[in-house]
Amino acid sequence: xxxxxxxxxxxxxxxxxxxxxxxxxxxxxxxxxxxxxxxxxxxxxxxxxxxxxxxxxxxxxxxxxxxxxxxxxxxxxxxxxxxxxxxxxxxxxxxxxxxxxxxxxxxxxxxxxxxxxxxxxxxxxxxxxxxxxxxxxxxxxxxxxxxxxxxxxxxxxxxxxxxxxxxxxxxxxxxxxx
Amino acid sequence: xxxxxxxxxxxxxxxxxxxxxxxxxxxxxxxxxxxxxxxxxxxxxxxxxxxxxxxxxxxxxxxxxxxxxxxxxxxxxxxxxxxxxxxxxxxxxxxxxxxxxxxxxxxxxxxxxxxxxxxxxxxxxxxxxxxxxxxxxxxxxxxxxxxxxxxxxxxxxxxxxxxxxxxxxxxxxxxxxxxxxxxxxxxxxxxxxxxxxxxxxxxxxxxxxxxxxxxxxxxxxxxxxxxxxxxxxxxxxxxxxxxxxxxxxxxxxxxxxxxxxxxxxxxxxxxxxxxxxxxxxxxxxxxxxxxxxxxxxxxxxxxxxxxxxxxxxxxxxxxxxxxxxxxxxxxxx
Numbered sequence: 001x002x003x004x005x006x007x008x009x010x011x012x013x014x015x016x017x018x019x020x021x022x023x024x025x026x027x028x029x030x031x032x033x034x035x036x037x038x039x040x041x042x043x044x045x046x047x048x049x050x051x052x053x054x055x056x057x058x059x060x061x062x063x064x065x066x067x068x069x070x071x072x073x074x075x076x077x078x079x080x081x082x083x084x085x086x087x088x089x090x091x092x093x094x095x096x097x098x099x100x101x102x103x104x105x106x107x108x109x110x111x112x113x114x115x116x117x118x119x120x121x122x123x124x125x126x127x128x129x130x131x132x133x134x135x136x137x138x139x140x141x142x143x144x145x146x147x148x149x150x151x152x153x154x155x156x157x158x159x160x161x162x163x164x165x166x167x168x169x170x171x172x173x174x175x176x177x178x
Numbered sequence: 179x180x181x182x183x184x185x186x187x188x189x190x191x192x193x194x195x196x197x198x199x200x201x202x203x204x205x206x207x208x209x210x211x212x213x214x215x216x217x218x219x220x221x222x223x224x225x226x227x228x229x230x231x232x233x234x235x236x237x238x239x240x241x242x243x244x245x246x247x248x249x250x251x252x253x254x255x256x257x258x259x260x261x262x263x264x265x266x267x268x269x270x271x272x273x274x275x276x277x278x279x280x281x282x283x284x285x286x287x288x289x290x291x292x293x294x295x296x297x298x299x300x301x302x303x304x305x306x307x308x309x310x311x312x313x314x315x316x317x318x319x320x321x322x323x324x325x326x327x328x329x330x331x332x333x334x335x336x337x338x339x340x341x342x343x344x345x346x347x348x349x350x351x352x353x354x355x356x357x358x359x360x361x362x363x364x365x366x367x368x369x370x371x372x373x374x375x376x377x378x379x380x381x382x383x384x385x386x387x388x389x390x391x392x393x394x395x396x397x398x399x400x401x402x403x404x405x406x407x408x409x410x411x412x413x414x415x416x417x418x419x420x421x422x423x424x425x426x427x428x429x430x431x432x433x434x435x436x437x438x439x440x441x442x443x444x445x446x447x448x449x450x451x452x453x454x455x456x457x458x459x460x461x462x463x464x465x466x467x468x469x470x471x472x473x474x475x476x477x478x479x480x481x482x483x484x485x486x487x488x489x490x491x492x493x494x495x496x497x498x499x500x501x502x503x504x505x506x507x508x509x510x511x
Contacts, residue, residue, distance in 0.1 A: 021476070028475045032214045040219075 047162035048132050053115045054159070055133040056108055058151040059126065061098065066152070067127035068106060069099035077122035082112035106148035110136055132161050181285055190271065190290050197270050200462070201424045202232035208470045215474040236417075244413035247318055254317035259411065259418035262310025266425035269303040272296035273432045274358045276442050276454030288442065288454055289358055296357045297349065300433060301342055304388070307422060308334045311397070314419065315407030326406030329481070330390065330397035336488040337387040337394075343496035344380035347503035348437045357433075361441030365448065371438040376499045378438045380492055382468075385434065387488065389427045392473035399478055431465035432458070 039046055048054070059067045070087030088104035096102035119128050128151075135158050138144050206221065206228060213220025221228035246255070273296075276288030293299055308331065315327020348370050352360045364370060371378045387394035398406040408419045435441060439461055442454030450457075479487065 024475045025471065028215045028471060031217060032211070034217060036214065036219050037217045038219050 045160055047160040048134070050132075050161055050164040050167060052132050052134070052161070053117045053130040055110075055131050055136055055155060056113075056119070056128055056146070056151055057131050057155055058106065058128055058148065060152065065095065066097045066102060067125045068103045068123075069097050069125060069127070070101045070103040070106075071124065073122040073124065074119035074128055077118040079116060079118065080112045080114045082109040083107070083119060084109075103148060106151065108146045108151065109144060110146055111141055111144040131155055132159050133157075134159060181287055185284060185286055186290060189286070193270060193275075193290055194267055197267060197425060197428060198421075200428055201421055202236065204424055204428065204466055205235070206231050207466065208473075211467065211470045212474050215471075239414050239417040242413040244415050245410065247320065247410050249319035250410065251317040251319065254313045256415070258310045258314030258317060259408075259415045259422070260310075261313070262307050262422035263418040263425070265303040265307035265310070266422040266429060269300045269307075269429045270425075270432065272299055272357055273429070273436055274361050274441055275458045277451050279452065292358055293356070295355045297345065297355045297360075297437075300357075300429070301338070304426070305338065307426065308338075310422065311407050311419075314411065315409075318407075318410035320410050322404060323407055323409045326397060326403065326409060330407050333390065333394065333396060333484060333488075334388060336485060337384040337492070340380055340488060340492040340496045341384040341388050343493065343500055344377045344384060345437055346496075346500035347374045347377040350500065350503050350507050357436050357441075361436055361443070364440045365443055369438065369440040369445075374438060374499070374503070376495065377503075378434070380496045380499065381434060381438065384488070384492055384496075385430045386469065386472060387484070389423060389430055389469075391423075391427060391469055393476035393478050394484060395473075395478060396481060396484060427469055428462065428466070431462050431469070434465060435461045 061067055070085055072085040072087065075081075075083040075085050084105065084107040085103050086105035087101040090096060090100060090102055115130065117130050120130055133155060136144075209231070210220040210228070221231040224230040224234045271290040272293050274289040274292075278288045279286050311330045311334070312327045315323040315325075315330070318324075348360060349355055351370060351373065352363045354360060354363070360370075386392075390397045398408070408416055411419060435458060442451070442458040444450045444453070444457050
């Protein structure tokens with residue numbers, strides 16, 4: 001009887017540790033008085049990581065010209081195939097970007113975008129970057145297609161962003177806070 | 179003392195509505211308490227502290243489509259949830275909640291229907307309620323529902339035996355099957371939870387199994403099965419099944435209070451017994467909390483463990499308890 005094989009213990013009827021089972025009740029009861037870990041989202045927005053990849057934006061030069069030259073490298077790099085660029089020639093009367101061409105149409109389909117940031121990496125002029133905003137829900141799929149005007153406009157700041165200092169120190173951020 | 183029939187009717191109406199209200203807020207209490215035990219808040223969006231959540235749930239259930247499988251057998255399919263909900267509610271009629279009051283010219287009893295065999299009536303209604311679960315799964319004409327109802331059936335039938343046997347000790351001690359008498363007998367003696375501690379324990383455990391609550395919630399083990407016997411139900415029909423389960427839980431807690439915890443009596447003092455319903459309700463809340471606490475603490479049993487636990491441990495213990503109680507009662511008298 002010294003060797004109790006696994007097969008025998010498998011059919012064991014009662015919990016072999018009744019005291020521990022009762023201890024479990026104490027554990028669950030104690031939890032009630034702790035503060036819940038839930039973050040009440042719409043009221044409290046947890047600051048995102050500074051390099052968090054959210055909604056895109058297009059940039060302009062200081063003189064007002066668009067940085068984008070319509071090269072479509074971002075569209076080529078996009079794994080989700082959600083960027084559509086149609087380029088047109090700049091003319092002396094209508095100069096939109098400093099290069100030869102500019103993006104006549106620049107659309108991002110946000111319902112397909114996977115926020116990988118490859119467009120940002122591919123761009124030779126830093127014309128497109130990913131911002132921090134993640135509140136991109138819409139009632140209509142068509143509204144998910146962002147046009148060039150929407151992307152060029154100064155985005156509304158909806159989401160708090162954590163202090164970059166917190167992350168760029170060699171001390172881990174969770175210790176730096178205390 | 180007799181009372182005119184219309185007083186009983188009014189009482190029945192009030193009690194049914196109170197039980198339904200308790201049911202609705204038990205769901206909220208459960209979600210809140212479970213949430214806090216898991217370091218969450220639970221529902222807190224609908225109204226202050228989520229107090230309107232049950233109402234929101236009700237509106238949602240009523241407005242939802244009541245899906246009807248094409249192959250289902252109509253009459254039993256529709257009737258099954260009704261039977262379950264009805265029997266669950268009807269069982270509350272015989273549970274005493276107060277001493278009785280003299281209001282104006284009439285005497286109002288503290289129970290809707292004072293039946294001399296009320297304990298048997300409760301168990302009989304419970305057994306009929308099980309038919310709702312079985313027939314509902316069968317009439318859905320879906321193999322998963324059928325399997326689910328068979329699981330439910332096997333579990334409920336096995337545990338009903340030990341449930342009925344566990345109260346036998348109380349019946350022998352009190353010498354009556356009437357719940358009103360059983361409560362009266364506890365007024366000036368120890369509550370039966372002390373002399374019948376084993377019976378109380380068996381009653382609680384098999385009661386948890388009987389209402390298919392965690393850790394015995396195999397009929398609808400939500401992490402493992404889709405739903406069990408009510409897979410093909412939706413909308414308010416599903417809501418009726420859910421209601422039946424919660425009301426069964428409330429009835430069972432009420433029964434445990436009546437049989438073992440002194441019913442509507444306040445402990446050690448009798449000056450405040452006219453507030454019977456209040457004490458009853460407070461005890462009910464404590465027991466409901468224990469049910470929820472159990473759910474938060476214990477993991478689900480395996481099916482073979484459930485069966486062997488019911489037949490090989492609970493049943494012999496309940497039988498022994500009844501036998502020993504009978505011997506002691508005979509020996510003392």
